[in-house]
Amino acid sequence: MSEAIAAGIWLVGCGNMGGAMLRRWTESGVDPARVVVLDPGTPSVPAGVRVMASPPPGELPGIVVLAIKPQQLGAFADAVGDRLAGVPLLVSILAGVEEAVLAERFAPRAVVRAMPNLSVAIGKGVVALHSDTPDAALRDAAERLMAPLGLVEWIADEPLFDAVTALSGCGPGFVYRFIDAMAEAGAALGLPIDQARRLALATVEGSGLLAAQADAPPAVLADRVASPGGSTREGLNVLDRDDALVRLMRDTLAASARRNAEMAAEARK
Ligand SMILES: NC(=O)C1=CN([C@@H]2O[C@H](COP(=O)(O)OP(=O)(O)OC[C@H]3O[C@@H](n4cnc5c(N)ncnc54)[C@H](OP(=O)(O)O)[C@@H]3O)[C@@H](O)[C@H]2O)C=CC1
Numbered sequence: 101m102s103e104a105i106a107a108g109i110w111l112v113g114c115g116n117m118g119g120a121m122l123r124r125w126t127e128s129g130v131d132p133a134r135v136v137v138l139d140p141g142t143p144s145v146p147a148g149v150r151v152m153a154s155p156p157p158g159e160l161p162g163i164v165v166l167a168i169k170p171q172q173l174g175a176f177a178d179a180v181g182d183r184l185a186g187v188p189l190l191v192s193i194l195a196g197v198e199e200a201v202l203a204e205r206f207a208p209r210a211v212v213r214a215m216p217n218l219s220v221a222i223g224k225g226v227v228a229l230h231s232d233t234p235d236a237a238l239r240d241a242a243e244r245l246m247a248p249l250g251l252v253e254w255i256a257d258e259p260l261f262d263a264v265t266a267l268s269g270c271g272p273g274f275v276y277r278f279i280d281a282m283a284e285a286g287a288a289l290g291l292p293i294d295q296a297r298r299l300a301l302a303t304v305e306g307s308g309l310l311a312a313q314a315d316a317p318p319a320v321l322a323d324r325v326a327s328p329g330g331s332t333r334e335g336l337n338v339l340d341r342d343d344a345l346v347r348l349m350r351d352t353l354a355a356s357a358r359r360n361a362e363m364a365a366e367a368r369k
């Protein structure tokens with residue numbers, strides 16, 4: 101365990117994403133007694149984790165993880181931002197909000213931007229990281245903190261964070277829509293909707309697991325499903341016609357990336 105993690109973690113905001121990360125951390129060995137959740141509500145947290153409405157007086161942890169909504173940043177910074185000054189590592193998962201803005205508002209020793217996704221709850225998430233800090237120990241601390249959550253990848257340029265957010269941060273939401281759409285389509289062919297939902301979910305689960313273990317990329321796996329002259333090819337032809345699916349996904353991710361850029365601009369004000 102890194103020195104910064106051992107010195108304690110404050111998790112600011114324990115909603116959908118903060119809560120998912122926290123559960124996985126404590127399940128994977130982070131001592132709950134070293135974690136303080138700062139949240140004005142009554143979040144459900146693992147046993148032993150302290151929940152407080154504001155930072156405990158006279159304490160400073162090794163790491164602060166910001167997991168409030170970008171729209172809540174201003175109010176939090178105005179209320180207690182000065183209490184974070186000098187914290188070794190500030191990790192922010194806020195979509196859009198840039199490192200420079202966080203450095204100015206909180207004056208930590210180092211800022212790391214992180215973009216997790218909801219699957220971190222089961223250790224199968226994606227966490228993208230970026231930091232301008234040259235402090236190798238603090239970069240290592242951020243990486244170690246995120247390691248139990250899933251695939252961790254450093255992103256070369258901070259401006260690419262909006263793209264990463266659209267792809268892997270928002271991605272689970274798009275996959276869930278796809279599962280529901282498959283189920284609806286199965287129901288339209290006559291299957292009972294509950295059964296169609298079970299089949300669609302298990303199909304996506306199995307396909308993802310297989311693709312993750314396979315010796316070939318998804319395009320080759322798709323061809324393995326499509327028996328020559330068979331029915332999968334007919335379906336793939338619909339998805340592939342005029343790049344229909346690719347275009348839909350480009351529009352989808354572009355809309356998310358645009359919103360991230362808007363949130364970044366709002367946070368700069
Ligand atoms: N959800 C996801 O899949 C992902 C989210 N993110 C990022 O994570 C962040 C949180 O998103 P999400 O978990 O969905 O949002 P939630 O609204 O579920 O969580 C935010 C939490 O912060 C609490 N909060 C509000 N104000 C304060 C404050 N001043 N101090 C401390 N806590 C406060 C909220 O309480 P209350 O509800 O009472 O306002 C809530 O519990 C966002 O910045 C988002 O961009 C990143 C990747 C994926």
Ligand SMILES: O=C(O)[C@@H]1CCC=N1
Nearest residue numbers: 195265266269270271
């Ligand atoms: O919807 C959002 O803004 C956040 C960022 C990535 C996933 N959820």
